[in-house]
Amino acid sequence: MKARSTSLRVRLPVFVFVTEVVIVALYAIFVTYDDHADAKFQTNQTNPLDNAMYRDYPFFTDIQVMIFLGFGCLLAFFRLYGFGGLVFNFLTATFAIQWAILVQGYFQFNYDGKIHLGVINLINAEFACAVVLISFGAVLGKTSPLQLLVMALLEVPVFAVTEWAVLKYLKINDAGGSILIHLFACYFGLGVTFVLYRPQLNEGHAKENTSYQSDILSVMGTLFLWVFWPSFNSALTLKGDDQHRAILHTFIGLSASTLTAFALSAMLNKKGKLTMADVQNVTLAGGVTVGATVDMMISPAAAYALGMMGCMACMLGYKYLSPFLAQRLRIQDQCGIHNLHGLTGLISCAAGICAILMASEEVYGPSLYEIFSHRAPVEGDPKLLELQMLVPNLQPGLGRTAHEQALFQVAAIFSTIGVSALGGVLTGFVLKLSCLAPPSDDFCFDDELFFDVPLDYDSPTSNSITTEDSAA
Template sequence: MAPQYAPSLRSRLAPLLLFLQTGFIVIYAFCTEIESNVKVDAITFRSFYSEFQDVNVMVILGFGFLCTFLVRYGFSSAGFNLLVAVVATQWAVILNGIESWYYRGKIRINLRSLVVAEMCAASALISIGAVLGKTNPVHLILIALLEVSGFILNEWLLKTLLSAQSLNSIMLLHIFGAFFGLMLTWMLYRKGSEQQFEKEKSDRKTGLFSMLGIVFLWMFWPSFNSILVDSHAPGKKLGAVLSTYLALAVSAVTAAGVSVLSSPKGKLNPIHMQSCIFAGGVAVGVSMSAIHQPWEAMTIGFTAALVSTIGFRYLKIHMLLAFECHDTCAVLSTHGLPGLLGWLAHLFLQIKDCDDHTTAIRFAVFHICTLLITITLSLSMGILTGLLLKWNFWRMPQNKKCFDDQAFWEFPNLAVRK
């Protein structure tokens, strides 16, 4: 007989979703317009649309299937990923267009603004990975709204205070999302998490679906890193694609080698492969504007995979035992550490290319301030979000109902007749 669950979603999730979607429709009706004044060449549109679809596949299929490794949480991982992504994207389009609305009276929407919004949504999906299986969909929607708001605020601060380029600030989504999620899982820590939850496990079938998500992410990551590069400079765009691919290739090989070395039986660990083979893509995305040679991208990919795999092998359990951070998807090792490595590589490569010591020192100061602002804001927003979610009104799932689809989904074959 299937276990009984309280129908708590009816009074919370449905009103929240309907209220948000109604509000979005009203805002889009009065404050937005499709940018049609600019004459866009058909070839350019088709080219950008294909890249937009690549990013769309990464956000929906890649992140969705990536988190299906939990044996009884596959429906929730994929379904809630889609729900959070579309809500966060709609919200990000509005927030990113506030400046346009202030000066022009309308928020202009085009493919580029939609891509930027999806990247902001990706930062929220990274954060949600840290609390995967331990929250309900109401929590996830609130996390997405607050995390996207914090990330866009961070981008605005970097642009206003430090005159940071839009591409560089957006690519900090890995660092922002990882530390936001880490602080969130620390705030929502459950006693007894040192002992693995009853349903916090995987099997061969769910591992295969998760590997499918990794394949999608790995294949389309070059588009993710290069889509916002200036299209009027084809050389830079090509360089971003090549650097990303080389870093991904190197990180895949390195992750496999380190996984074998760290295994007591000398075998490949599928969890290592699923979490660390795209570490090079993360690191190169953060340092992309400073990479000019193939060997630089390959070295970054090698180091990123090394740091990510070792961090996943040893850091996850120490974060749980020492700091009470139960990071379900190990977002710190998967996104946080490679993101920090990419930031450090960007600093070193940029200083190496500077001929003037004064310019180098000035860049270093601004670069360090960029990281400090990003981490400070992500930690602060993570704490505030955690405090909000700890309110009993949202009904945090009980320990025995964590990592279980039946708490939120209706399965006719398991329904109990009354």
């Protein structure tokens, strides 16, 4: 790859200002307040404290911390790419959210020809943003900020369409987003990185390593994600006991995977020491693994077991699968998203299907038809009226059997993987455009390329150590 200018001086402002003008125009034309945020809709019957915002906002702030501080610090683990990890995450997230508000709004919050905006849209948009940031993990350190913005520009609509189509036509249960968030993000990211393959990086890179401080910063990111993950998995469940269970299962799953990750980290290390990359990533596997069943009555023990299983799959993936993918399949998955989101997502989906097949009225009571809303009897079925005595506000469903629901879940898994991988590959081709200022191989994982760095950013000390090390 020959040296090309990577100056952002013209292209970044051009991209940003054009998209901003488009976005603000679309906001002006299409976006209005939802009923809970519009002054005109408040009547003398309205109790201000019943505003939907009070139910959603605490979950929103928790997710904000995860997106901006959690992901940001976690991605800042490279020695010379701390600015890149933290700051490109900030930029990409901000853009993805404002764009997702429009695109998801068009598909999901659109009536009377307007997108109706409330805190609930922001939560949905932050989920779309999480998808982009997970995919970002696959190409961390190898992409310019402009490439990341273009990736967000393309990934958000593909995600929003998939989400809308799967929820509208396949009608699946996926409270924690195992299919729509984790699998989608993972295979999209792998598609992108497959196209952006850089053969030279398979031979190692002098800057592809951590420092003492960057490792600590990254663990802080892990802890922000860990601490608030129950809010992430429960933000969009039904209120009440469903949301309560989602919190419990996520916490238990994370606990189990954290403990397991430490054991495996020591076990798979030749000197019997702990590896910080495992602490930073594998501990989180349980949060993904409980995703698909997070609101179901799976029992605390099952959440624990899922956390352990997800962690083992994730750890073995890092150890054996990632090198294989990079060497043989041209898939350089920088942060190992296939381990943390793909493998665990698949386990989660499998567990979700089992839980669906085993769900019975005996365990759930009549709430069964709320949680598995598509199994509720169809309009007109006398059983529906009977159930509506027990569960006020129960909506008529599709009368699906457990088996039918399970098949739709399978269909959703495969179609999501297919669409996302394809979308990722196509996006990858767009990202190869040289006007997007991709860094040369030498300047991967290096903040100097896109930042005015302070004098000490790569101190002689670290250099000399590196040199000694290479010499040794």
